[in-house]
Amino acid sequence: MSIVIHQYAFGDAGTFTVEQENVGEPGPGEVRLRQRAIGVNYIDLAFRSGAIAGNGFxxxxxxxxxxxxxxxxxGVTxxxxxxxxxxxxxxxANAEKRLIPASSLLRLPDGVTYEQGAAMTAKGLTAGALITKAxxxxxxxVIVVHAAAGGVGSLLVRWAKIAGxxxxxxxxxxxxVAAAxxxxxxxxYALDSGEDxxxxxxxxxxxxxxxxxxxxVGRDTVGLSLRAVAADGTVALFGGASGPPALDTELISGKRITVVQPSLDSMLPGQEQRQxxxxxxxxxxxxxxLGGPAVTTYPLRDVARAHRDLESRRTTGSLVLTV
Ligand SMILES: NC(=O)c1ccc[n+]([C@@H]2O[C@H](COP(=O)([O-])OP(=O)(O)OC[C@H]3O[C@@H](n4cnc5c(N)ncnc54)[C@H](OP(=O)(O)O)[C@@H]3O)[C@@H](O)[C@H]2O)c1
Incomplete structure (x- = not known):
């Protein structure tokens, strides 16, 4: 038996239930994983609340x-x-063990810990693809990174510095500020400081x-992004932590701004590119x-606390559940 976090309804972090399950044997093309570290991503909040719909409880x-x-x-070779x-x-992913298609897996290089893997696979691939493809x-x-102390933001700052x-x-x-x-x-810039x-x-x-x-960040920062970018510059809108961004199309066309809304899947569609x-x-x-971003760990059983910390904007760096 292994630990699994179930939800029986969409809702707040209180809807998580810690349970035990027997995962069973992998089917064709699948593997069974003993997970050691699980990444918490901002988009998890939307899967939890139902803002991103899903079927079945x-x-x-x-x-x-x-x-x-x-x-x-x-068939797995x-x-x-x-x-x-x-x-x-x-x-x-929020489980001690799981079945997963082998085609979803990437190899964790030698010398890299499970925690680093869970802290940096989604966020690091996103950051790396944003600064090479978007x-x-x-x-x-000269680039601007919002939420520069957050998960993706920390890695964007670090990797863009390496790029010069x-x-x-x-x-x-x-x-x-100190974390960024x-x-x-x-x-x-601390956006609550009133500075221009x-x-x-x-x-x-x-x-x-x-x-x-x-x-x-999206809704709360898109206006600033469009005003801060140079004429003919690029604004990459890759998430909406504060809500979906509303676009000032007059400003965009007036400054000939390239606005892109990239997803990890669109930037890195194949496992080979991701690896x-x-x-x-x-x-x-x-x-x-590159250095690691700050990593805060929580036991898998405390996933609700990790979610509450992330949505209340208390966190910096990456959050990882250990099991
Ligand atoms: N396009 C893709 O494929 C892709 C992939 C991964 C992540 N993302 C997106 O990238 C963004 C960052 O993801 P992450 O997992 O690394 O999260 P994160 O940056 O660690 O956390 C979100 C941050 O957003 C800021 N924020 C601004 N307004 C907020 C609000 N109303 N409520 C909560 N936070 C707010 C907070 O930083 P401050 O307190 O400093 O404002 C918060 O720490 C998210 O929008 C996520 O959906 C997109």
Whole structure:
């Protein structure tokens, strides 16, 4: 028997139930995983509340985890028992053990811990794809990253610094400025400070504005993003932590802004591309160049506390459930 987190109805973090289940044997093309660390992502809140619809209860949310292959089903040749793996984009992660298609798995490189895998697979692949595909960040680019102390934000700041960018971070409150600075941001604005962020960015860029803005906050920051970006610049709207963004189309066309709304699936559709970027990211981590984002761990049984912390904006870095 192993621990599983069930929900019998959509709702707040109080709807989680800790239960035991017998996972059974993997079917064709599947493996059974003994998970060790499970990533908590902002989008989990939407799967939990029902903002992203899903069918059937009881249901188990969570998209990302790292662990060991415990059994392989018929036809699985790419993985064997004992392999260390990680994955994202596969609903049902909030469990000690699970069945999963082998085609969803990525190899966890040597020297990388399960916690690092769970903290950085979804968020790191997203950050890496954003700065290479949504807007290829180059040496000397000035970029803005919102929620620069958060999960994806921390990795965006760190990876963009390696690419040679000048990184301006924003955070929701003064309490998170130090965390964003620790990620390497060159300048950090606390959005509750009343400072004129657009004027500040214009001063830093001789009136031009930022080459690109990476905005995972959405409704509350999209106006700032469109004003802070340079004419002909790019705004990547990759999430809506505060709600969906409303677009000022006049401003967009007036400044000839390229607005992209990329998903991880659209940027990295295949496992081969994901594995290659994951390997590159963990090569940088193991070499000490990327550094890890701050990781806060919770026992899997305390998933409700992790959700409450994430939605109340108390967290920095990545949240990981251990089991
Ligand atoms: N496009 C994709 O494929 C993709 C993949 C992964 C993640 N995402 C998106 O990337 C964003 C970041 O994800 P994450 O998992 O790394 O989360 P996170 O950044 O660790 O947490 C969300 C952050 O958003 C900020 N925020 C602003 N307004 C908020 C509000 N009203 N309520 C709660 N938080 C608010 C908070 O930072 P401050 O307090 O500093 O404002 C909070 O810490 C999310 O929008 C997520 O959906 C998209």
């Amino acid at each position: 009881p249901r188990t949310i969570g998209l990302e985890a790292a662990g060991d292959v415990e059994a392989v089903g018929p 790419a993985f064997t028992v004992g392999d260390r793996v990680t994955y994202t984009s596969a609903p049902g 807007y290829p960040v180059g040496e000397g680019d 960018a000048v990184v301006i971070g924003t955070v929701g409150s003064g309490a998170k 600075e620790a990620n390497g941001a060159d300048h950090v 962020v657009v004027a500040g960015i214009e001063r830093m860029t001789n009136g031009r504005g930022a080459d690109a803005v990476f905005d995972g 290659s970027l994951l390997d590159e990211m963990f090569r940088l981590v193991v070499a000490g160049d």
